[in-house]
Amino acid sequence: MAYQALYRVWRSQRFDDVVGQKAITQTLKNAIDQKQISHAYLFTGPRGTGKTSAAKIFAKAINCPHQVNGEPCNECEMCRSITAGTQEDVIEIDAASNNGVEEIRFIRDRANYAPTQAEYKIYIIDEVHMLSTGAFNALLKTLEEPRKNVVFILATTEPHKIPATIISRTQRFDFKRINTQDIVSHLKTVLDSSEISYEEEALQVIARAAEGGMRDALSITDQAIAFSDGTVTMQDALEVTGSLSFDMMDRLMQACLDKEVAQALSMLRELLASGKEARRLLENLLVYCRDLLMYQQAPQLVADKSTQLTDGFRALAQQTAAPKIYHWIAVLNDTQNEVRFTNNPTIYLEVAMVKLANDPEQAALSSGGAATDTSQEVQQLQIAVQKLQAEIQRLQENRPAGAAEPATVTKKTKTTSSFRLPKEKVFQVLKGATKKDLANIRNIWDDLLMSLSVTQRAMLHASEAKAASQTGVVIAFDYEILCQRASNDQDFQLMIHNQISKMVKDYAPQAVFITKESWPTLRREFLAGGQVAAETELEVEAGDVAEEIADPAEDEVVTQAQALFGALTSIEEN
Incomplete structure (x- = not known):
């Protein structure tokens, strides 16, 4: 017989075999036992957590004539045919390759007919989020008017892509990531049954690399078995997964703690040269730092991870202050x-090593440096405002009785600013501005924010895209201090330029920064400059164009007329 992968051989055949989803499997078993079968279910969750397996078990259990307490017998002809995929009343469909309207209409038409052999006709639609809009509409009609003895089971890893009208007509079950220790326990059962020797430390490495997916864990175990010489060792698991050993992490983080930047960078290059994967390396270091913090605050929670409690780990936990770990x-x-959006992660990893090996207080190297500067500036401004308020209070208390209010209080004073508006650049963008370009920017705005660092994201969060052309985008900030900081930060401008070019095909505009307060004035000047044709492409509200290009002299005449008529009215009333 041809070789079968472990995840196929060890696919769950009973609800009790599904690992790490006790609440869901117990609910389904009770529903079957009590004959409370719904017409539609939605199974959501990360890959490899048992969604499709649970769907097939459910299909067997409700059709099995010998089911006990909601569990199928797996012995009768019905159970065996469903397991083999030959039962014509249980139809499994991959929505990734059958996502059109015609396929769903065909299903809808077949659902009108009663099952031929089974008690229930079951449709299992995997990756249902891949269906087109038309296909979802066709499916909705079937879910609105369900036929008797027809059950739909929809499975997906991305429930946010499913219309709310579909979700509201199903019973939803959210499958969670499987606990690391549960994965290790199941891998032990698999390897013991297969009579394959192993090191328990290897299973810990594999379970962590699987990131909560049992199918991934079994696939990695398959690779480790093929790579090993009969015994799955920890070194085999590290090589297959590209993970770091505990000794490597001990030495790397000790170098960072000792501020040995050159040594940390040298170790990083050795790790990358040996084939370690950047994303896995970062994930390992994050978990390691988390465990350091937990060991300091609650040692008992890490006590069961005996493989990680090395002498180097304990020494680091004693020497490293909690704020330093927060910084790491x-x-x-x-x-x-940042690594998610680049083809050259080495640069970001090297920068990260330099940051890790330096104190968080060093603003130039710390990711929170700009935020620290901003908080200091805010504190200074608050102190200055408090001093001004105290001075005004003192002047008001010392003013003679009956004296008029000081002119500085009643008049609006015009404050001076060191920030110079890039008027020419703004006008250049407005000349070619289109609603389509602005819509492109606004559609990716949330993704753009998430692609930036925490400090950059906080800065851009207080802004809004006002106009966009093929060559530029005008971004207006709520506060002048942020606008000025963005204008002086070349790295920030380059990051926005690069991220937009990645997210929108054939579009790489240069960002122009202004304050929101200045935007109406700039727009008015542009429209009044004889380029009113551009108004159809700008974001101008109805009726604003005439107001924006109105002659200022006319405004003054209207104001004087209102003042005159107002005075006459008051005389007549007297």
């Missing part, structure tokens, strides 16, 4: 986000 975690988390 923040740097590694920011680097994870």
